Amino acid sequence: MARKTTQQGVKAARKSRAVGLKAFKAKANASTKPAPPWTKAEVEEAFRRFAAANPNPRGELQYINPFTLLVAVVLSAQATDAGVNKATPALFKLADTPEKMVKLGEARVRTLIKTIGLYRTKAKNLIALSRQLVAQHGGEVPDNREALEALPGVGRKTANVVLNTAFGEPTIAVDTHIFRVGNRTGLAPGKTPLEVEEKLMQVVPQKYLLHAHHWLILHGRYVCLARRPLCEKCIIADLCKWPGKTAFAVPPSVHGIS
Numbered sequence: 001m002a003r004k005t006t007q008q009g010v011k012a013a014r015k016s017r018a019v020g021l022k023a024f025k026a027k028a029n030a031s032t033k034p035a036p037p038w039t040k041a042e043v044e045e046a047f048r049r050f051a052a053a054n055p056n057p058r059g060e061l062q063y064i065n066p067f068t069l070l071v072a073v074v075l076s077a078q079a080t081d082a083g084v085n086k087a088t089p090a091l092f093k094l095a096d097t098p099e100k101m102v103k104l105g106e107a108r109v110r111t112l113i114k115t116i117g118l119y120r121t122k123a124k125n126l127i128a129l130s131r132q133l134v135a136q137h138g139g140e141v142p143d144n145r146e147a148l149e150a151l152p153g154v155g156r157k158t159a160n161v162v163l164n165t166a167f168g169e170p171t172i173a174v175d176t177h178i179f180r181v182g183n184r185t186g187l188a189p190g191k192t193p194l195e196v197e198e199k200l201m202q203v204v205p206q207k208y209l210l211h212a213h214h215w216l217i218l219h220g221r222y223v224c225l226a227r228r229p230l231c232e233k234c235i236i237a238d239l240c241k242w243p244g245k246t247a248f249a250v251p252p253s254v255h256g257i258s
């Protein structure tokens, strides 16, 4: 009798697990549908909350001046900020200006950044961009997009970070986190980073544009995670349009099923 009861218990547990998994998958599938647009009031409210929670958001890359910021951002392509921060103190101690970077030389730079992905190409670019800064900009980092994007290894995203962080321009650099948050929440849907950037520039209220970049990156990095967003801890959960958001409010035992 006891054996029968145990078997029934196991069967019931399996059934419940299967039902949980089915419900989880159904909710997750719903998340593939396009999210409805946000109203102006909803966007305003979301950024009001981001601003209240973190009035002066900061990026996580360490730097000393505009040049070292530029270097850190170039190094962060396809690498984590934490990984870049481990390597840059030693590099910046020896080369915190373009002139010093050129003097240090490619081989030495390569050795100093070898823990960072794509370090060979990045070392080459750092020397080339430092030479260009010395030759064309008097050793200063230019404060305009065209000149920044003309530097080796510098694309639109890097230029946006430098313009925003070093020069206080209201730009939004769309990285993997902002791209995901923009699309998932429906705030700024787009097929490319540029589309998401342009949409964000249209919808984010002017007064929040300067910090929007950092709020959205931090939100994507620590809350709206790629595989398992922490919707239950999200300060904009009620505003978010992602149909799958409730899937992640189910008990942790179901989260474990994949």
Ligand code: SF4
Pocket: 184, 185, 223, 224, 225, 229, 230, 231, 232, 234, 235, 236, 237, 238, 240, 241, 242, 245
């Ligand atoms: S509710 Fe969930 S999906 Fe929506 S923004 Fe928050 S963490 Fe991301």
